Amino acid sequence: MATTTTRRIALAARPVGEPRASDFRTEQTELPALRDGDVLLRIVYLSLDPYMRGRMSTARSYAQPMEIGDTMVGGTVAQVVESRARSLAVGDYVLSYSGWQTHAVAPARLLRKLDPRLAPLSTALGVLGMPGFTAYVGLKEIGKPLAGETLVVAAASGPVGATVGQLAKIRHAxxxxxAGGAEKCRYLVDELNFDEAIDHRAADFAAQLEDACPRGIDVYFENVGGAVWSAVLPLLNDFARIPVCGLVAQYNATDVPAGPDRMPGLMREILSRHLTLRGFIQSDFAHLQRDFEREMSVWLQAGRIRYREDIVDGLDHAPEAFIGLLRGKNFGKLIVRVADE
Amino acid sequence: MATTTTRRIALAARPVGEPRASDFRTEQTELPALRDGDVLLRIVYLSLDPYMRGRMSTARSYAQPMEIGDTMVGGTVAQVVESRARSLAVGDYVLSYSGWQTHAVAPARLLRKLDPRLAPLSTALGVLGMPGFTAYVGLKEIGKPLAGETLVVAAASGPVGATVGQLAKIRHAxxxxxAGGAEKCRYLVDELNFDEAIDHRAADFAAQLEDACPRGIDVYFENVGGAVWSAVLPLLNDFARIPVCGLVAQYNATDVPAGPDRMPGLMREILSRHLTLRGFIQSDFAHLQRDFEREMSVWLQAGRIRYREDIVDGLDHAPEAFIGLLRGKNFGKLIVRVADE
Structure with missing residues (x-):
């Protein structure tokens, strides 16, 4: 007899600034009964991603905020333990959006079946999942790096940044x-074949960035904002493209930023340097999902795209791991192993 | 015997803030001798445009700054008075970039012959020229208004703004x-068939703009910056497009803008509302010039695009007219009649 309860982590309070442990609440709740077409899922992997910080707040974001008491949202890999849907059998693995919990009931039509023989299951949350697709569409549709152009990406050892850099390398940029710290920087150059890697914590970070970009910057894949963006802006070339997919350095900000007001200057740079800034999330380009899966699978198997995962064991450690993610403590795609495969 | 001198207006000093009469200098100078392929031109019309303010300063812009002593730059319509080029005969009219002067020597290959029977000659500087082409490419390549969407444009009685509005109307937006003042606003609604017109000088301008855009703003054609942009930003819809082709309200700015710093907030809006901001000048899309001429001629003859010119008589009045342009004093495309046709 399968379980009828789930242990879940809910939003207990809206964080002010950096989230704290007390903003989360763990509890045991009843699952709804299965209806026709539903399956009962046992969550195996939970993805932790910076966008979740936005969902915890009421500030306008690209998605509706969670309500207090809601299960924390998140992508998951899960196994079917009971099925009332013809398309899925007990034992099947699926990609679901079940959030921070051990079990869930979901309609089979919202789930994507995964083949564990094609790629490790956890990659469905990383390089073959939302972060990989974000990198893929941001480059293909907005960044469009050309051979010989210079591309800069921050959070570069994370799943989006690492994939952006390697995809642009395939295009000969x-x-x-x-990245934060010498170890991550070494990884970028030694393992991922980046041309240069710079530690944003260095006192002379802006000068190092300028030295690393002697011909300016043609594509800046924006996923952090803050001080990195400030250092990038003066180095942008005419006709530079800036896909804006995240601003993790700003997510915990509480103060109104002090002056001077740099917005008029930014508008002037957009005009005089013919810049393109475009905000997006991967689902804006859902029509490219099949192209992505086909191309990325080939590159992965050929070893042209590599990835790194940072796996934390146990749902109870999710809040701490998430708080660390916003501080840049993870090294690679952050995943919580909720249960063994 | 044709003249061998020109009376020209040169840049005497770089303006600090608003240009003053003393920043310009009128002088008589010798013209170079004609070489094979050259023509001697008698300037008939001189175009005055906001971009010239940028060329007077050393601040980074989309073109090289003028040097002190250079003839003020500008597009002109001129007549050939002497020719050493087979392609042009005495009496022909041409579009040239001869600047603020009465005569000029130019290679015929840089000139475009105009047919005065097809359209009034002055339109080559306005609706059929650079401002019209700016409106055309900014909408076609960046703004892309759809039927039923809301488009907002400032400086709307000027040659770019008026054409933007009418072209978007053809697309059923x-x-x-x-615009500045009741007369210009009436013109937009009564003559150009705009749905709404708002006076940016009104104390409750931002509230009026919000009332006029009950379904938000999908395209904002940015040619002024400053307070209008600040009022537009909160009203932008998801996936709004902002072609950035001018910031005339900021061109005379001298102070560093006081805080708070709104740049981080702008980046957040770009991300969360999937905005596209793209700076351009018309020459970025030179490949569309023929399409523009063909389509715009048809619309003009059909009366679907209308235009208004503000003609000032005499080269000596160019500095004063230009200073007025930056204050929004002109009503329609500002042109100096340097000589009779």
Whole structure:
């Protein structure tokens, strides 16, 4: 007899600034009964991603905020333990959006079946999932790096940044990655074949970035904002493209930023340098999902795209791991192993 | 015997803030001798445009700054008075970039012959020239208004703004124009068929703009910046497009804008509302010039695009007219009649 309860982590309070442990609440709740077409899921992997910080607040974001008491949202890999849907059998693995919990009931039509023989299951949350697709569409539709152009990406050892850099390398661009700490920087150059890597914690970070981009910057894949963006802006070339997919350095901000007001200057740079800034999330380009899966699978198997995962064991550690993610403590795609495969 | 001198207006000093009469200098100078392929031109019309303010300063812009002593730049319509080029005969009219002067020597290959029977000669500087082409490419390549969407354009009685609004109307968008003063606003609604017109000088301008855009703003054609942009930003819909082709309200700015710093907030809006901001000048889309001429001629002859010119007589009045242009004093495309046709 399968379980009829789930242990879940809910939003207990809206964080002010950096989230704290007390903003989360763990509880045991009843699952709804299965209806025709539903399956009962046992969550195996939970993805932790910066966008979740936005969902915890009421500030306008690209998605509706969670309500207090809601299960924390998130992508998951899960196994079917009971099925009332013809398309899924007990034992099947699926990609679901079940959030921070151990079990869930979901309609089978919202789930994507995964084949564990094609790729490790956890990659459905990383390089073959939402972060990989974000990198893919942001480059293909907005960044469009050309051979010989310089691309800069921050959070470069994370799942989006690492994929951006490697995809742009396939297009023969020059890649400068920004990451926190010497170990991540070494990884970018030694393992991922980035041309340069710069530690954003260095006192002379802006000068290092300028040195690393002697021909300016043609594509800046924006996923952090803050001080990195400030250092990038003066280096942008005419006709530079800036896909804006995240601003993790700003998500915990509480103060109104002090002056001077740099917005008029930014507008002037957009005009005089013919810049393109475009905000997006991956679902804006859902029509490219099949192209992505086909191309990325080939590149992965050929070893042209590599990935790194940072796996944390146990749902109870999700809040701490998430708080660390916003501080840049993870090294690679952050995943919580909720249960063994 | 044709003249061998020109009376020209040169840049005497770089303006600090608003240009003053003393920033310009009128002088008589010798013209170079004609070489094979050259023509001697008698300037008939001189175009005055906001971009010239940028060329007077050393601040980074989309073109090289003029040097002190250079003839003020500008598009002109001129007549050939002497020719050493087979392609042009005495009496022909041409579009040239001869600047603020009465005569010029130019290679015929840089000139475009105009047919005075097809359209009034002055339109080559306005609706059929650079401002019209700016409106055309900014909408076609960046703004892309759809039927039923709301487009907002400022400086709307000027040659770019008026054409933007009418072109978007042809695409069945809802058009809200912003202009300075009741007379210009009436013109937009009564003559150009804009859906709404708002006076940016009104104390409750931002509230009026919000009332005029009950379904938000899908396209904002940015040619002024400053307070209008600040009022537009909160009203932008998801996936709004902002072609950035001018910031005339900021061109004379001298102070560093006081805080708070609104740049981080702008980046957040770009992300969360999937905005596209793209700076351009018309020459970025030179490949569309023929399409523009063909389509715009048809619309003009059919009366679907109308235009208004503000003609000032005499080269000596150019500095004063230009200073007025930056204050929004002109009503329609500002042109100096340097000599009779």
């Amino acid at each position: 020059r890649i400068v990655g920004i | 809802r058009i809200v124009g912003i």
